[in-house]
Amino acid sequence: xxxxxxxxxxxxxxxxxxxxxxxxxxxxxxxxxxxxxxxxxxxxxxxxxxxxxxxxxxxxxxxxxxxxxxxxxxxxxxxxxxxxxxxxxxxxxxxxxxxxxxxxxxxxxxxxxxxxxxxxxxxxxxxxxxxxxxxxxxxxxxxxxxxxxxxxxxxxxxxxxxxxxxxxxxxxxxxxxxxxxxxxxxxxxxxxxxxxxxxxxxxxxxxxxxxxxxxxxxxxxxxxxxxxxxxxxxxxxxxxxxxxxxxxxxxxxxxxxxxxxxxxxxxxxxxxxxxxxxxxxxxxxxxxxxxxxxxxxx
Ligand SMILES: [Fe+2]
Ligand SMILES: [Fe+2]
Numbered sequence: 646x647x648x649x650x651x652x653x654x655x656x657x658x659x660x661x662x663x664x665x666x667x668x669x670x671x672x673x674x675x676x677x678x679x680x681x682x683x684x685x686x687x688x689x690x691x692x693x694x695x696x697x698x699x700x701x702x703x704x705x706x707x708x709x710x711x712x713x714x715x716x717x718x719x720x721x722x723x724x725x726x727x728x729x730x731x732x733x734x735x736x737x738x739x740x741x742x743x744x745x746x747x748x749x750x751x752x753x754x755x756x757x758x759x760x761x762x763x764x765x766x767x768x769x770x771x772x773x774x775x776x777x778x779x780x781x782x783x784x785x786x787x788x789x790x791x792x793x794x795x796x797x798x799x800x801x802x803x804x805x806x807x808x809x810x811x812x813x814x815x816x817x818x819x820x821x822x823x824x825x826x827x828x829x830x831x832x833x834x835x836x837x838x839x840x841x842x843x844x845x846x847x848x849x850x851x852x853x854x855x856x857x858x859x860x861x862x863x864x865x866x867x868x869x870x871x872x873x874x875x876x877x878x879x880x881x882x883x884x885x886x887x888x889x890x891x892x893x894x895x896x897x898x899x900x901x902x903x904x905x906x907x908x909x910x911x912x913x914x915x916x917x918x919x920x921x922x923x924x925x926x927x928x929x930x931x932x933x934x935x936x937x938x939x940x941x942x943x
Pocket of ligand 2: 747
């Protein structure tokens, strides 16, 4: 297979199931987030997300890429709820999830809560990030920038070991002639979001990408459409972010949208056709425009 069609959306922030707050939660980050959710529940609408998912399914992509913030408070109830919702998107082998800061909001208790999503993180049940999936001409290189953060912070971090493994994976997949699609929750370009929301080791990540290259980087987190470019060895690397998949049109933030990415191998390298579809006031999704990215390799 020399081409593939992917759907990218992000930050669904699924409406949380009812939750009892214990005494220990009373002054916790989770309790404060719960209060924040009441404010945000007008922004994130389940019917908008349902319409987006229906629109994605109507386009029958070969693979779905979801760049994090499925949950709001990282509770076990939310992980289970998200798991059921993920299962409704299609076979787990056709859906890849990169976890977000909201998916790791509090310190992990016993075990790894992300284990509930293991089938969607990569093809191996366990193992360190990046998790890699090979689909047609594409290597899906799934990073995790989700780390528990201090109060009022929404930062992410990859860590030196994950970045070193990424360098190795980028080299190997390039040698195999694959299109390297890097996924993570946090934006990568300098100044894309405030320091409070930033990837703390973005500089180190950009250094590895500048040296090893990638054909495309996808992210979420900013809850807005972002088209940025970072330095690569064969020219700039495009970096695309999408708004929240549940953001209602006419609300505070940018309305929900998703991107269809049609990736094809050519004699000169690869082409990527990006088609954006966005939520309309009448509860449907409509085309917003399309453009083509070219990536040549020297
Ligand atoms: Fe988010
Ligand atoms: Fe986020």
